[in-house]
Amino acid sequence: MRRSSPMVLGAVLVALLAACTSAPPKPEPAATTPVPVVTEAQITTIMTALTGTLEVADAALDSDAVAARLEGPALDVRRADYVVAAAGHELSPVTIERDARWTVVAQTTTWPRVVLVSTTQPDDLIGTARILVLRQDSPRDQYRLWGSAGLGSGISVPEMTVPEVGSQLLPPNHKNLPILPADVLPWYADVLKNGDASEHVESFVGTDKDGMRAGLEATRRKIGERIGNGPGKYEETIEAPEEPAVVLATADGGALVVGRLTTTVQVKEIDVGATADDPMMVRVAALAGGTLTSSMTWGYTDVVVFKVPPEATKPVVVVAYAHTVTSAAPL
Amino acid sequence: MVGRITVVAVGAAGIVVTGLSVASATLWRPDDVLRASVTTDSPYVVTAPGVVEMGGQPTTVTVKTVDGKKAPLVIAVGRDTDVVGWVGDDPHETVSGMSGWSSLRITNPAGGTAKPTGGEPAQDDPAQDEPAQDEPAQDEPAQDEPAQDEPAQDEPAQGQAEYQSPAGSDMWVAEASGEGRAELKRWAPGSQYPGRWSVLVANPTKAQTTVEMAWPRDVSTPWLIPGLIIGLGAVSGAVYAELRRRGILAFGRKTDADPSTGKDTDSPPPRSRREVRAAKAGGQSDPVSVVGGSTTDVTDEPTTEGRGEAIPGLVPPGPFQPPPASPGRPRTPAWSQAPLPPAAPAAPAPAPAPTGLAPSPIPSARRMPSPAPPVPSAPPASGRRFTWPPTLQSAPPGAEQAPTETGQTEQRRGPFGRGARPAPEPPSAPTGAPQPRPAPLGGWMPGRGGRTGSVPQVPAPTEQTGSGRRPAWLGRTRSPAPLTGPVPAAPPQGTAPRLSTGPLPGGPPSAGPPSDPAPRGDAWRQIWGISTDDGSQEDR
Numbered sequence: 067m068r069r070s071s072p073m074v075l076g077a078v079l080v081a082l083l084a085a086c087t088s089a090p091p092k093p094e095p096a097a098t099t100p101v102p103v104v105t106e107a108q109i110t111t112i113m114t115a116l117t118g119t120l121e122v123a124d125a126a127l128d129s130d131a132v133a134a135r136l137e138g139p140a141l142d143v144r145r146a147d148y149v150v151a152a153a154g155h156e157l158s159p160v161t162i163e164r165d166a167r168w169t170v171v172a173q174t175t176t177w178p179r180v181v182l183v184s185t186t187q188p189d190d191l192i193g194t195a196r197i198l199v200l201r202q203d204s205p206r207d208q209y210r211l212w213g214s215a216g217l218g219s220g221i222s223v224p225e226m227t228v229p230e231v232g233s234q235l236l237p238p239n240h241k242n243l244p245i246l247p248a249d250v251l252p253w254y255a256d257v258l259k260n261g262d263a264s265e266h267v268e269s270f271v272g273t274d275k276d277g278m279r280a281g282l283e284a285t286r287r288k289i290g291e292r293i294g295n296g297p298g299k300y301e302e303t304i305e306a307p308e309e310p311a312v313v314l315a316t317a318d319g320g321a322l323v324v325g326r327l328t329t330t331v332q333v334k335e336i337d338v339g340a341t342a343d344d345p346m347m348v349r350v351a352a353l354a355g356g357t358l359t360s361s362m363t364w365g366y367t368d369v370v371v372f373k374v375p376p377e378a379t380k381p382v383v384v385v386a387y388a389h390t391v392t393s394a395a396p397l
Numbered sequence: 398m399v400g401r402i403t404v405v406a407v408g409a410a411g412i413v414v415t416g417l418s419v420a421s422a423t424l425w426r427p428d429d430v431l432r433a434s435v436t437t438d439s440p441y442v443v444t445a446p447g448v449v450e451m452g453g454q455p456t457t458v459t460v461k462t463v464d465g466k467k468a469p470l471v472i473a474v475g476r477d478t479d480v481v482g483w484v485g486d487d488p489h490e491t492v493s494g495m496s497g498w499s500s501l502r503i504t505n506p507a508g509g510t511a512k513p514t515g516g517e518p519a520q521d522d523p524a525q526d527e528p529a530q531d532e533p534a535q536d537e538p539a540q541d542e543p544a545q546d547e548p549a550q551d552e553p554a555q556g557q558a559e560y561q562s563p564a565g566s567d568m569w570v571a572e573a574s575g576e577g578r579a580e581l582k583r584w585a586p587g588s589q590y591p592g593r594w595s596v597l598v599a600n601p602t603k604a605q606t607t608v609e610m611a612w613p614r615d616v617s618t619p620w621l622i623p624g625l626i627i628g629l630g631a632v633s634g635a636v637y638a639e640l641r642r643r644g645i646l647a648f649g650r651k652t653d654a655d656p657s658t659g660k661d662t663d664s665p666p667p668r669s670r671r672e673v674r675a676a677k678a679g680g681q682s683d684p685v686s687v688v689g690g691s692t693t694d695v696t697d698e699p700t701t702e703g704r705g706e707a708i709p710g711l712v713p714p715g716p717f718q719p720p721p722a723s724p725g726r727p728r729t730p731a732w733s734q735a736p737l738p739p740a741a742p743a744a745p746a747p748a749p750a751p752t753g754l755a756p757s758p759i760p761s762a763r764r765m766p767s768p769a770p771p772v773p774s775a776p777p778a779s780g781r782r783f784t785w786p787p788t789l790q791s792a793p794p795g796a797e798q799a800p801t802e803t804g805q806t807e808q809r810r811g812p813f814g815r816g817a818r819p820a821p822e823p824p825s826a827p828t829g830a831p832q833p834r835p836a837p838l839g840g841w842m843p844g845r846g847g848r849t850g851s852v853p854q855v856p857a858p859t860e861q862t863g864s865g866r867r868p869a870w871l872g873r874t875r876s877p878a879p880l881t882g883p884v885p886a887a888p889p890q891g892t893a894p895r896l897s898t899g900p901l902p903g904g905p906p907s908a909g910p911p912s913d914p915a916p917r918g919d920a921w922r923q924i925w926g927i928s929t930d931d932g933s934q935e936d937r
Contacts, residue, residue, distance in 0.1 A: 090496075093445060093450075093451040093494050094451065095447030096446070096593050098593065101591075108568075115567070176482075206485075208567050
């Protein structure tokens with residue numbers, strides 16, 4: 067008995083040591099807080115990939131390759147660009163700086179996901195500045211350039227939540243706004259079509275016309291002059307074919323709505339020869355197969371960025387827009 | 398005899414403890430890297446939230462085919478929701494944690510093919526371990542598996558219909574890929590990536606792959622120091638006791654010894670523990686079993702052949718007893734033989750000065766007691782020195798005397814010596830002192846995080862002084878009202894006054910030392926998973 071005491075002591079010590087070994091670590095997940103869909107670093111990566119894809123596709127005018135990083139209106143526009151370039155015209159570059167200077171990142175855990183990027187500071191977003199809309203439609207898709215739009219003259223971008231936090235994605239039928247986001251595009255299409263006669267004209271820019279509307283009316287006027295008193299005919303259809311691509315909450319409680327419009331024009335019996343020098347008609351001609359005919363149709367792909375204010379007393383502002391001929395055909 | 402066995406037992410235990418503590422810092426020292434792995438043939442392996450960083454940061458993830466087969470393996474890191482979203486309804490397995498120190502636990506609702514490589518069985522208990530996970534993995538329909546299996550069979554090229562490589566997705570913040578082996582090195586979300594992150598490992602083939610996660614670890618050896626202290630303490634204690642005992646025996650025996658032969662007639666010469674053990678084992682003396690001729694008899698038998706005399710012979714070199722020198726052959730004292738048997742002949746006794754104690758019965762026996770007393774007395778002295786500084790300033794000499802009472806000195810020593818202990822001790826300390834003192838202790842602890850056991854002493858002396866600068870202390874324990882002086886705020890509450898006044902007098906000295914040891918104790922307790930209520934640790 068006594069003799070065994072050292073052994074007992076030893077055994078006890080071993081047992082103590084054994085008992086003191088701790089359990090393996092357990093996962094302790096961080097709190098589930100809403101996070102932006104991408105980090106700044108990821109945006110840079112995405113922009114780099116986008117630029118790379120464009121460079122490669124542009125070099126070969128490869129309308130399939132460009133689809134890897136472009137979709138929606140942006141893809142339609144770029145494919146049209148390739149057709150025009152293939153006809154011997156200069157390919158307008160899509161300049162995308164890799165360093166995003168102004169970003170709006172959606173805050174969501176579902177898809178689609180959205181990132182808005184501008185390559186210049188908000189203060190400088192005048193005229194030439196463009197807003198790029200990047201979307202990831204499903205988890206296994208990449209972020210693609212959905213569309214880009216030039217900032218309207220004298221317009222500044224709305225204040226958005228910082229990208230580190232992310233902006234909330236709103237549903238198209240979000241109710242806490244003076245206008246349903248889903249209504250913005252159809253209403254605006256109506257304003258473009260009917261001008262001051264539209265019942266929704268007051269909802270947009272009041273008496274001032276935004277650049278989009280003013281430009282469209284200038285085109286109409288120009289073509290009208292061509293028609294003169296002749297038998298010519300000009301028809302224009304403006305539609306909002308789909309729901310807004312993006313509805314993001316702004317910092318002031320409003321919303322940033324991005325959507326697409328399609329404008330289709332039909333002209334008949336028009337002296338097109340006089341308009342051949344017009345850059346737009348040059349493009350139309352290229353898309354139509356190289357020549358302008360007296361009767362033809364062409365279509366525009368429009369990307370419009372609206373700022374819907376939180377208060378009903380203020381009009382919806384067209385922040386940025388793009389109005390590009392993407393199709394043409396003789397009738 | 399009982400005493401000797403006890404001594405031997407303590408000595409043996411000391412050796413064991415020393416050995417264990419050394420082993421804990423060497424043989425058993427945990428690896429600097431914590432590795433856990435699992436083997437699976439699932440096309441996708443996803444880590445649950447928190448798994449990536451469960452072992453610390455950064456994390457290194459490695460995946461390789463078991464048989465070295467080439468396969469385009471991919472490792473990606475993304476938001477947990479992104480990873481789960483990417484995998485979607487595809488068959489996959491989820492790493493939900495560790496099932497041991499070296500194996501990952503797989504939650505495998507569909508396949509059941511994963512086997513932790515650590516040798517421990519996989520635990521498919523999603524309900525128990527991952528109630529919070531609402532990943533598709535949980536409700537993965539079993540029929541998805543065959544669909545995946547068929548095409549994937551050995552024909553990756555054709556099996557890709559179902560498989561899609563996650564490589565290159567914009568959602569990943571980190572990624573690695575390779576043929577047959579991929580490694581994502583030292584990834585850490587860091588502060589710039591708050592939130593939940595998951596790892597996705599993809600394997601397009603049906604090849605078995607081993608997924609390993611590794612985290613660097615701060616390895617400490619918490620048992621080493623305490624083990625050495627306790628172990629060596631026990632050993633030296635046993636040696637000391639043995640020497641002392643032997644010295645006493647020798648002293649008493651001395652008269653019985655036959656100077657001419659140098660033999661002890663009725664008592665055994667000093668023994669080493671080994672000898673004792675040998676004796677126990679053999680039941681009878683077996684001198685030879687120890688160390689050649691230099692050993693001494695194990696038994697009390699007078700039959701020892703002239704070896705016993707060797708012992709006394711040792712003494713001569715000792716400082717105390719030159720005379721008994723037995724010209725025979727110089728030998729090391731018995732006790733010294735235990736550790737160094739071969740060295741025996743050297744017998745440069747001068748070195749083992751203390752030897753005089755053991756072998757030379759006469760002088761040593763007397764000396765022993767003398768050194769002994771100082772030992773016990775010493776601590777109190779030191780204790781006072783440490784604890785009193787603060788009080789010295791205010792407390793008159795008289796007051797200082799009072800506290801010398803053992804109970805108090807001990808307590809004082811506690812806090813300064815080993816910070817970890819102060820907390821439990823205070824209660825006992827105030828025994829001799831006026832009752833109110835316990836209160837101050839309790840009050841003080843919270844204020845200082847319960848680490849400054851020194852505080853209690855402060856009040857005690859001042860109490861008795863009852864003068865000058867420290868009325869606050871007195872007031873504390875007796876009557877708050879009379880309090881005056883620099884610390885008027887103190888009086889009302891036991892704790893409050895301490896907090897405010899403490900720092901003034903006792904602050905500097907007490908704050909330093911106690912704070913240091915405490916965290917250390919906490920650290921190793923934490924590392925070893927010892928909760929403070931674990932008596933086992935404290936008992937030792």
